[in-house]
Amino acid sequence: MPRSPATDAGKLAVSGDRAAFIDRIKRVRAATVSLTDGLIPEDMTIQSMPDVSPTKWHLAHTTWFFETFVLIPHGGARPFHPHYGYLFNSYYEAAGARHPRPERGLIARPSVADVVAYRDSVDDALIAFVGTASGDAWAKTASLIELGLHHEEQHQELILMDIKHVLSQTPLNPVYRAAQPRAARETPAANYVAFDGGKCEIGHAGAGFAFDNECPRHAVWLQPFALMDRLVTCGEYLDFIADGGYRRPELWLSDGWAAVQSQNWHGPLYWRETEDGGSRVFTLHGERALDPAEPVVNVSHYEADAYARWAGARLPTEFEWEHAAVNVGAADDAARPCAVHPAAAQGSDRLCQLFGEVWQWTASAYLPYPGFKTSSGAVGEYNGKFMSNQVVLRGSAAITPPGHARATYRNFFPPHARWCFGGIRLAREV
């Protein structure tokens, strides 16, 4: 996931109304806490694999961000606790030594209650700071706070990704959120939408917040291509499995086939076979029967790529995806309801499901755009250094906070990652 802002990303915040900005801080910070409704301290302490962090850690880390990058250097604050800087730094080499990531689940104390007290204390100080900072202090920190809010939204998604993995470990199948009743949907036929290609402009242009990895805007040359107008469904993915998808090496990238064998993959991460051969799936609504019309989710890039090969298609490049999304006037990421699980497509005569269901694995390695520059200082430490062995995903997922993503947004994960909400949209030559 991207972390550092484009260099002009703070302009919006600086020029805005501070009272409105305080409201926004309160809304974003409260939204994070509301994700813990129904969770107990036991849930929020566990690290179920090295990639997962305990909910408790996310609550503290997002707070540490504001304390470390805003309040201490610019607000004259003292650290809330002498050990929290060590415990809740994630990956910033420039911000000092830090607790090893795979051991986040070994930390009994601070308790969840202690962490909530930490949040409250930092929130109070941050709101006071925004309300009273001099114009100079404000000019230096507005973009950092803006960044901190986008960073917090990313952790809102991570909290949901991670708690899904945690809750999936116990055979008791807990329900995180009750599902709303939904009418069964037929899967609409898939159509390909064609694009001419040629010289296309890619990347963030000017207005609004963006991460540094979306910049600079630049030209690429695309060959003509076509994109499937909806996501690949669970029913279609069942066909792939039934056709020996996980037993045929010729369908897989070499590293993908090695993962299939060494990790004994037989289907997407949370799919479970019943004794009578049926398929169930663990979701944040609990375990339930597989709905063939829903988009497939929690597959790796390797699985997405193998599926595409089996289907006689391929994955789109990130440039194809962005060009299409921009040019068809994709529905806004902000204009959708919250959810914890993706929904089936409705019939449509245009590209749909670009946002708000599942991130879409692309064929593109995560690499810098021509002329890419990282932000200076610790907050610039993220996006550049992960530009190796990772794959770009585009769009957004049901668990992405509405309004967080955009057509130029570049999400990224290693190709074997399955706990992120990655799914599949197909492309092909014209």
Place this chain on the structure above:
Amino acid sequence: MPRSPATDAGKLAVSGDRAAFIDRIKRVRAATVSLTDGLIPEDMTIQSMPDVSPTKWHLAHTTWFFETFVLIPHGGARPFHPHYGYLFNSYYEAAGARHPRPERGLIARPSVADVVAYRDSVDDALIAFVGTASGDAWAKTASLIELGLHHEEQHQELILMDIKHVLSQTPLNPVYRAAQPRAARETPAANYVAFDGGKCEIGHAGAGFAFDNECPRHAVWLQPFALMDRLVTCGEYLDFIADGGYRRPELWLSDGWAAVQSQNWHGPLYWRETEDGGSRVFTLHGERALDPAEPVVNVSHYEADAYARWAGARLPTEFEWEHAAVNVGAADDAARPCAVHPAAAQGSDRLCQLFGEVWQWTASAYLPYPGFKTSSGAVGEYNGKFMSNQVVLRGSAAITPPGHARATYRNFFPPHARWCFGGIRLAREV
């Protein structure tokens, strides 16, 4: 740790007063729960290494024992929960499939509160069963319940071993129990007590409960030997370290030296160096300055053996230890107060600190006595199958429930284990 009873171990229980037995059940079961005073759910969920189990798991597993071996087969009970049999079986192959040991810390649910409800339900049923069982049912189950209580006492010790390790992981240095003020003690000079050896009888004889691995009683032939009258202290162990103890391969068993290097050992498990070269130690009383008069604890067999070699002595065999303990009329394990950390020796003219401070690593591999037979059924599955690659410890520790151990008791752990409360008593040829 031993688990299965000697074959006649239930006689005591069968012939006793059922009302008194019910009182004892209540006392033992309540003592387990009282160990959780001051712990929060976060503490009780964590598995800080594969050997450690979460407190929550111990609370449930000891309950599962009575449910699985007594209430379901003999009391007509239905399982309290369909998944608990899988989750809370520890190692009994004969009792069905079980949750992998290294993943006990991944189980968010059942919550601590759910487990307490499980305990309460099984306690009620067990007490009702004991009060109303027919003579026949009682004859079949009394020894199993007796075993279950000794098993529960073992887990009381494990809960303390394990929570010490869990709490040691966070830099916040929590205090599990406040320490009582103690007057500083001078370390008394160490003397060796000599024994003639010859033909000696070893093992459990007749009366009272014992585990199967203490039987059968049999003769061994001992050469003359001498035993140090007190335990090795932290101050003496500091001398060993200062003399290059952890840097001199000639002092170590080959596997011990490999452990020193691969695990980067520089001192006992919970010792910590301060920046100015001082020594502190994490205990269940929190982190504090090292007391040179206290017995050294949380060392492995390898460290005990290396220390002995450095000191020009050796570790006693388990037969020497038992012979000495029986013949000097060792103070009873039951006649001591509870504690969570060992105390310094007082001057004495006889063998002291045999019980109640630290388990004493012996030179003996954990092997069956001549004519050893395991109990039949799942409860007999433990002691025999661990008779490989383990070393015997004798005595008992501060955290052992008073009255649990005895002179013939054979505790055992792998030679690299440091989280058990193992310490050092020296022996030598005469």
Place this chain on the structure above:
Amino acid sequence: MPRSPATDAGKLAVSGDRAAFIDRIKRVRAATVSLTDGLIPEDMTIQSMPDVSPTKWHLAHTTWFFETFVLIPHGGARPFHPHYGYLFNSYYEAAGARHPRPERGLIARPSVADVVAYRDSVDDALIAFVGTASGDAWAKTASLIELGLHHEEQHQELILMDIKHVLSQTPLNPVYRAAQPRAARETPAANYVAFDGGKCEIGHAGAGFAFDNECPRHAVWLQPFALMDRLVTCGEYLDFIADGGYRRPELWLSDGWAAVQSQNWHGPLYWRETEDGGSRVFTLHGERALDPAEPVVNVSHYEADAYARWAGARLPTEFEWEHAAVNVGAADDAARPCAVHPAAAQGSDRLCQLFGEVWQWTASAYLPYPGFKTSSGAVGEYNGKFMSNQVVLRGSAAITPPGHARATYRNFFPPHARWCFGGIRLAREV
């Protein structure tokens, strides 16, 4: 390294003179054997790490290729030995079960002499086949044999990469080939050559052999860029090390920094520090003093990338490299002498050292070109399936057989690989 031919790659062979073709077969096959001059069976048996194959294995595998894909299916041949098909298949899932790659060094028999007999037998049969095949059989096999020769050339390079690693393991520092005396050279100043970018055609065009991953030829859009006119030298790399290059995380990709720490990298693979702080390097000429004017070699992509960041530059993309190489009329890869170690640059007013010294790590992930299609059948199994987690290198190395590479050639290795002959050429924005 690439393996499968572009779909029209056999045309050249089919239309050529068979007698000349037989000469070429003899030359290529003899060149492979000549690489073993001075090696003893002990050298040729060892697999010094999983990526390395024994020389003996390379000799047999390149032979197996002709036997399996040409002589058995098209020439009616019987396998030379019933077990060789299993032992000497490298990675072709479609060609049946195969011996595990990391265990190639466990195979005592067949002996080197047995493998040479296998080579001789297959050579005789292949030459007879080419001389006598019907027009139809020839049309089916010419491109396969052509491919087999390019494949064999790749293994000639692998034999040298691998034996360098094998011989570096013993403290006896064997000399594989005596070095010719060379006059010391001054390092010429580095200049950047600028290019305008814009719409550029990339990939193999029409005539001559190429691998499938060089196709199809297609347009890309390049921003203006500049390329350093020579390779980075050992002397410059020493400055990077002296400036803390291997101790400063901010210079490294995240995965690169993890490799530095976990594998304890302090310099390029074969560099050795002497006790007085001098630098020596193991080469196929034996161990010798580091020559500051020579190009640095045996660095990983991570090291190349960190060096470039330290130098305030970046690595070129593979498209920038190819565009530059094509447009400056790069000296032909075939027009250079054989060598086993790269040579220092001579002063020049143009891009030099593009070929024949060290492969040049690019900033490009190894991915398919738009419209890429794999060849059908087992021989098409290679290039496509490795398009994940690998990085493209361009140019060629001293150990690449002259004439093997070309401006469109795409070599590839994982970013951590150091035993391949990877070096550094810098690029920057204009």
Place this chain on the structure above:
Amino acid sequence: MPRSPATDAGKLAVSGDRAAFIDRIKRVRAATVSLTDGLIPEDMTIQSMPDVSPTKWHLAHTTWFFETFVLIPHGGARPFHPHYGYLFNSYYEAAGARHPRPERGLIARPSVADVVAYRDSVDDALIAFVGTASGDAWAKTASLIELGLHHEEQHQELILMDIKHVLSQTPLNPVYRAAQPRAARETPAANYVAFDGGKCEIGHAGAGFAFDNECPRHAVWLQPFALMDRLVTCGEYLDFIADGGYRRPELWLSDGWAAVQSQNWHGPLYWRETEDGGSRVFTLHGERALDPAEPVVNVSHYEADAYARWAGARLPTEFEWEHAAVNVGAADDAARPCAVHPAAAQGSDRLCQLFGEVWQWTASAYLPYPGFKTSSGAVGEYNGKFMSNQVVLRGSAAITPPGHARATYRNFFPPHARWCFGGIRLAREV
């Protein structure tokens, strides 16, 4: 395997005839080289697993022993090669840094021919030294040379253990030595021979060479016991397998069952199932059909223990074995022919197959005898430091040099080791 001499072990040598001693040196050294008949350099270079050493290494290491402990300190010799001390030290911490054991198979040079030259040079110097040493020098070195010869005999056995493992890796099934035709034998019925036990003397007494771990002689007290008069056969072991031996956890020690599962054991190390369900076995005579009358060999202690439990018996302790062997007047280890594979038992009315077929796993952990002292200096470094996590084997094997073993000899290996020639003799209570 034991390595250090009992403290008086050199007396024999000192007092003997030097010319006869020189003859013995020549015989033992030549016997080692004769084991390489029929091996090629490829065979002698490979390390097929970390426990195995290349033949080449054994040839050099046994030579290094005489050079390092005799010729350099006592004969004024210069090292033959500056790197051999590092390369061919096995485990002697006191003899300086050494090449890592698991990397012995990565050493291409010195070649086999170089090592043979090293042997010849050291042999010449050693023989000259023995012929001309002053009485004082002789008194200091005779026991070291004597030890070196016993050490060399141990490596003769290791060469055969190791080359069997190496040759078993290739599907070509090489024949190391052609088998002599043998008449098929019926397996004689097994009988138990009873012993009274009581106070028994154990350990080496006075005359002749012994290793330090056989001392001091001391009393033990044995309960009455009985020993099977012959070894367990392959046919009997087939019955164990057919009865689900490798699928029933209740038959196994816990660590043994873990080994069965993690290493996927289905039978002894070199047993192979044919496609039609038959059993074949790889031997130093090549692969051949299993002979049910032969003793089972290449089983671990875990398998021996599980077999014994299945058979309603147990393994003998090392004291029971020695007491029986001494008291029945066991046939001398020296009075048997050389062989590379064990032979079936012939009918007998006494304990047979004690020596010369397979080492017999005991129930005894490898621990020091009461009063055990290691030899001083580097040569005393072996036996003591391995007294942890190892199990004693008694007797000797077909591949043990005749005359090497004796009734008090204590061989030892970790309980999971299968490449040593361990087999099974049963014991039981009377």
